[in-house]
Amino acid sequence: MSSSTSNTSTHHTSTIGAIGAPSRRNTELALLVFAVLIPVFAYANVGLAIDDQVPAGLLSYGLGLGLLAGVAHLVVRKFAPYADPLMLPLATLLNGLGLVAIWRLDQSKLLQQIGQAGGKATNQLIYTAMGIALFAVVLIFLKDHRTLQRYTYISMAGALVLLLLPLVPGLGAELTYGAKIWIQVGSFTIQPGEFAKIVLAVFFAGYLMVKRDALALASRRFMGLYLPRGRDLGPIIVVWMISILILVFETDLGTSLLFFGMFIIMLYVATERTSWIVFGLLMSAAGAVGVASFEPHVKTRVQAWLNPMHEYTLSRTPGATGVHSEQAMQALWAFGSGGTLGTGWGQGHSELIRFAANSDFIFATFGEELGLAGVMAILLIYGLVVERGVRTALAARDPFGKLLAIGLSGAFALQVFVVAGGVMGLIPLTGMTMPFLAYGGSSVIANWALIGILIRISDTARRPAPAPAPSPDAEMTQVVRPS
């Protein structure tokens, strides 16, 4: 069967189909045009709202974003022709909107005064280029995602090193008060946790693929739960311990929650045992309660979540003891002031959130300026990215690919939930970045790599199966869907 067919089977519309799935590259291109045009219009909109004129950089910005999207598209077309057509446009749209919001906050005098704005959009565009470059590298050099299986244990070691780097004296940097999750090399700051997310997913997928039968079957029944054997249980305990340790030493609630959640999801998918979820939830609850009761940083976050106004008042009271933050309340005001339709691009005041306005809290800018309608749209875009990831996992033909895809998309979903939920006051704040929207090189680059791997898996999954050996005397056989 030729690879360029686009209409061999018109009745197959899902990505699950193994034979004759259309490549949908032109769909992707058409969607990409929108994904570039929408941020370009948004960019013009910000300029008109703030300076009453179309921003001078509109052309170069549009060309820059368009060029990056075009390169990404061409790489996909060449190296992953059967990839899911939605993922690249969705990521491009989010990235483009993030750039616009960062540029918009760059214009804020208030943020400029405290040295938190100015030129950040340019940096972010450079980071985006680096991210797309890494995306291309993944697609060009990773011909088959199963290659990654070989690096299971190296990945584990790599992830641990990445996670512990911020604790190395002289390398770790505390950029804002709160989490110690950055390392500084020269003038560059990197958040290794973002990369560790992917590397760890590779380790989990490799490990679980090998151990899944042992974990699922060699267990004793105890009070209605299947308890695994100690030697199989070992790694989960280790990972749990590590995530708690990260939390304690780096005060990074978000990352530990993310890793633990990702591991539980992958374990559950690998073993198909509900008891793992119960087990995981119990352990994480115990860990969270334990840490929240003696770790002051986490305690503050929980207090700010339960009573943001109280924290706001304390942060404004001279001489109040302890570290208090007005951000939680400021973010709620930003969302509330946006209302249903928002104030419009550039016409909100989310810079009142101060230093975290363009990173952790950039979602509040969207909330204020695009309103309920815009935020719901963005949440649905994130939802779509996750949905395409889960579909990729469903469609993948090998357990490693399934596990890796669900691990990455599950982590993506958890990260969105934890950040957006934190900013909106649904759960305590954890200080992670909103994928693609927030300012920060590590986040953008790592998430592009994540999308690259998902696209690679989806390409493998949707690639037409090798044609069966011809048997001239057989009748036409019915195609059976693989389960």
Added chain:
Amino acid sequence: MNKPLRRIAIFCGLLVLALLIRDNWLQYVKADSLREDTDNRRVLIARYATPRGDIIVDGKAITGHAETTSGDFKYKRTYKDGAMWAPVTGFVSQSYGATQLESIEDGILTGTDDRLFFRNTLDMLTGKPKEGGNVVTTLSAAAQKAAYNGLKKQGGKGAVAAIEPSTGKILALASYPSYDPSTIAGGSDSDAEAWKKLDKKNNPDDPSLNRALREVYPPGSTFKVVTAAAALENGLYKSADEKTDSPLPWTMPGTTTQLKNEGSIPCKNATLRVALQYSCNTVFGKVGSDLGNDKMLEEAKKFGFTEEQFTPVRSSAPVFSDDMNPSQTALSSIGQYNTAATPLQMAMVASAVANNGTLMKPYMVDSLQAPNVDTLEKTEPEKMSEPLSAENAQILQSMMETVVQKGTGTTAQIDGVTVGGKTGTAQHGENNSKNPYAWFISYAKVGDSAPVAVAVVVQDDNAVRENISGSGLAAPIAKSVMEAVIDSKK
């Protein structure tokens, strides 16, 4: 492995659903309360994002606006002759809120008033920036200037209130010492400094006090006009020239204390006219005591005592007590004991007499304008009460005119104009230990109509005690205010 995958998909869907629900809760259900939360700085940012409408006197704005150079508030208020107009305007400040007219008419001035809703919606659709409306006052720039400059020249502390008797329009409302609201309009350090200096704790002069409306003083002898009105209205004496039953010395009922007059003046059985001309304590003290607390209170209330006025800026309530014994009533009837009045109240007394007995409700907002100067609301003159009959009012007028022609108020005479008035020197402090307040209330008549009634109070702690008199300190100021009004009408 697909069954758990589908469950994970549902789980991820639930995460997104939870976020969507939370977002709807925040941005739909709670949006208004968050948006209007007073701690939400956006409320103030929006307030100062557009130029504020103006307060207008004689067709000219006495306020303005300037762009601020720092911070997130775009515009701040400026005032022309701020100190002179402060008792009228109040202030609006980026840091310290708003008071008086600026606060009461804030909706119109900022353009958020419901009456501007349709217009604002139209402007929003056509892309025009929001503008504030204007507040047109009844004040007279000439009268205000005469009042403020008079007080300033006099020094000390004091206040002037002037009213147009036929309508109740407030023509002047001055207080001294005053402050320039421009100095506290912004949010800078210098504004904070100026604000600190206005605090009464740091500044015993209390310049931000609106003495014309918000301070009550013992009215002293100027209250005898009210007592005289009560005597006529209750038929105690029928005319200005009927001999009164007034012994000298007069011992207050129920006491052994003799009520004293200032100096040796012809008060024995004096007529009301002579008693007012010389300001006889004995005559009016006995009138009050003879009428009794109830009748005196009733008459005082008709003039507006015991009630706050909303001009729309609220004035303090003047005091005339009930439940007083005859001697206390006697003291109250000459403006001592508990009696206390705002300058506005005493101007109302003079205006009711000048307006042939009808008291009009005092007001200072003539109309409210939309940004395109369409009138949104116009204040119509409103009758408040009828403290005395036209006949008795004319009797009282002739008595007050005698005071100015040949009594204690000669310093208020204006060539070619009939002026009626009454002086007052009100005791002040325990056992009269502090310098007294000098009062003067008056009205001017041109032909049959009285264009202005005015009340002046001056408190000069540095003056030589003997030199303090309503005639010496207060009457010249009242005279210049009346002249300013008459000249501006020509």
